[in-house]
Amino acid sequence: MRCRPLLVSFAALLVLPAPSARGTEWALADERRMAADAASLAPPDFKRQLANQSHRLMQGVSDAAAGEAGTRDAAAHRAAAARGARALAEAIRRHTPFDEIAYQAGGIVHELARAQAPQSPVPAGTSANARFLGFSREPFAAPETLAAAALPSGTARDRYDAAVTLTTRLLAWVWKTAGGDASSVTQYPAAKGPYVVRE
Numbered sequence: 001m002r003c004r005p006l007l008v009s010f011a012a013l014l015v016l017p018a019p020s021a022r023g024t025e026w027a028l029a030d031e032r033r034m035a036a037d038a039a040s041l042a043p044p045d046f047k048r049q050l051a052n053q054s055h056r057l058m059q060g061v062s063d064a065a066a067g068e069a070g071t072r073d074a075a076a077h078r079a080a081a082a083r084g085a086r087a088l089a090e091a092i093r094r095h096t097p098f099d100e101i102a103y104q105a106g107g108i109v110h111e112l113a114r115a116q117a118p119q120s121p122v123p124a125g126t127s128a129n130a131r132f133l134g135f136s137r138e139p140f141a142a143p144e145t146l147a148a149a150a151l152p153s154g155t156a157r158d159r160y161d162a163a164v165t166l167t168t169r170l171l172a173w174v175w176k177t178a179g180g181d182a183s184s185v186t187q188y189p190a191a192k193g194p195y196v197v198r199e
C-alpha cells in the first residue's frame with residue numbers, strides 16, 4: 001500500500017537528542033518522538049492544545065519512563081494505557097487544566113511504547129519516516145479494545161509504528177468521549193494506510 005504523507009509535523013516543535021540503541025527498550029528520545037508523532041495526528045482541536053503544552057506532554061513521557069520499574073508485561077501496559085485514556089477523557093470533561101491533560105497523555109504514550117518494546121537493539125533511524133497505520137473500522141470502540149489491537153510487530157520499525165498508531169487511536173477516543181470533534185478520523189482509514197507522519 002502506498003504511504004501518503006500527513007501535512008502537519010508536530011515533531012518540528014521539539015528539539016530531541018538522537019535515538020540510541022539500548023538493548024531491548026526504547027530510548028527516551030524514541031518515546032518522545034512517539035508522543036510528537038501521535039499528537040500530530042490527534043483531532044485538530046486536541047492537537048492544538050497538545051502543541052501549546054508540548055513541554056508538559058514531553059515531561060509526562062519523561063517522568064513515566066523514569067518511574068518505570070520494568071516488571072509489567074505488554075498486556076499490563078496496554079491495560080494501563082486504556083485506564084489512562086478513560087481517566088483523561090473524564091479529566092477533560094471536568095475542565096482539568098490542559099497542562100495536566102498533556103502531562104497525563106505523556107503517560108499513555110509511555111505505556112504503549114512499553115507494550116510495543118523492541119525485541120532486539122533498536123537500529124539508528126528507526127523512527128525516521130514513521131507511519132500511522134490508520135484508524136480501525138470502529139475508531140471509537142472501548143479503549144481496552146483499541147489498546148489491544150494486534151498490529152504488525154516483526155521489526156523495531158513495525159513496533160514503533162504500532163505504538164504511534166495505538167496512541168493516536170486512544171487520543172482520538174479520548175477527545176470524542178470528552179465531547180470534542182473527532183470527525184478527522186475519517187480522513188485516515190486503515191484500509192487506505194499506512195500514512196507517513198513526517199517527511
